[in-house]
Amino acid sequence: MFAAGMVGALGLQVAVCIFLGYWIGSSLGRRLGDEKGWTVGGILVGLAVGILSAILLVKKVMEEADG
Numbered sequence: 001m002f003a004a005g006m007v008g009a010l011g012l013q014v015a016v017c018i019f020l021g022y023w024i025g026s027s028l029g030r031r032l033g034d035e036k037g038w039t040v041g042g043i044l045v046g047l048a049v050g051i052l053s054a055i056l057l058v059k060k061v062m063e064e065a066d067g
Helices: 002-032 035-066
Strands: none
Touching: 002 035
16 A cells, blocks of 8 residues: 555656646746747656656655565
Protein backbone atom coordinates (compact mmCIF):
# COMPACT_ATOMS: atom_id res chain seq x y z
CA MET A 1 0.00 0.00 0.00
CA PHE A 2 2.88 2.33 0.81
CA ALA A 3 4.45 1.70 -2.60
CA ALA A 4 1.20 2.51 -4.40
CA GLY A 5 0.90 5.78 -2.51
CA MET A 6 4.51 6.62 -3.28
CA VAL A 7 4.05 6.02 -7.02
CA GLY A 8 0.93 8.20 -7.02
CA ALA A 9 2.69 10.98 -5.13
CA LEU A 10 5.66 10.87 -7.50
CA GLY A 11 3.42 11.06 -10.55
CA LEU A 12 1.49 13.98 -9.11
CA GLN A 13 4.72 15.76 -8.16
CA VAL A 14 6.14 15.46 -11.68
CA ALA A 15 2.83 16.52 -13.25
CA VAL A 16 2.62 19.63 -11.04
CA CYS A 17 6.19 20.61 -11.92
CA ILE A 18 5.46 20.22 -15.65
CA PHE A 19 2.27 22.30 -15.33
CA LEU A 20 4.10 25.05 -13.44
CA GLY A 21 6.84 25.06 -16.07
CA TYR A 22 4.21 25.35 -18.81
CA TRP A 23 2.40 28.15 -17.00
CA ILE A 24 5.55 30.15 -16.28
CA GLY A 25 6.92 29.58 -19.79
CA SER A 26 3.72 30.64 -21.52
CA SER A 27 3.39 33.70 -19.28
CA LEU A 28 6.94 34.80 -20.05
CA GLY A 29 6.42 34.03 -23.73
CA ARG A 30 3.38 36.27 -23.94
CA ARG A 31 5.30 39.12 -22.32
CA LEU A 32 8.46 38.67 -24.37
CA GLY A 33 6.87 37.78 -27.71
CA ASP A 34 8.06 34.21 -28.35
CA GLU A 35 5.34 32.20 -26.66
CA LYS A 36 6.03 28.83 -28.32
CA GLY A 37 9.73 28.75 -27.47
CA TRP A 38 9.22 29.82 -23.87
CA THR A 39 6.39 27.34 -23.42
CA VAL A 40 8.45 24.41 -24.67
CA GLY A 41 11.39 25.55 -22.56
CA GLY A 42 9.18 25.84 -19.50
CA ILE A 43 7.79 22.35 -20.01
CA LEU A 44 11.29 20.88 -20.35
CA VAL A 45 12.56 22.71 -17.26
CA GLY A 46 9.46 21.59 -15.34
CA LEU A 47 10.05 18.00 -16.42
CA ALA A 48 13.68 18.14 -15.32
CA VAL A 49 12.77 19.67 -11.95
CA GLY A 50 10.01 17.11 -11.47
CA ILE A 51 12.30 14.17 -12.19
CA LEU A 52 15.04 15.57 -9.96
CA SER A 53 12.63 16.13 -7.08
CA ALA A 54 11.22 12.61 -7.54
CA ILE A 55 14.73 11.15 -7.39
CA LEU A 56 15.52 13.11 -4.23
CA LEU A 57 12.25 12.00 -2.60
CA VAL A 58 12.90 8.34 -3.39
CA LYS A 59 16.46 8.66 -2.10
CA LYS A 60 15.20 10.19 1.16
CA VAL A 61 12.59 7.44 1.64
CA MET A 62 15.18 4.72 0.93
CA GLU A 63 17.58 6.24 3.49
CA GLU A 64 14.82 6.37 6.12
CA ALA A 65 13.92 2.73 5.41
CA ASP A 66 17.53 1.67 5.97
CA GLY A 67 17.96 3.63 9.19
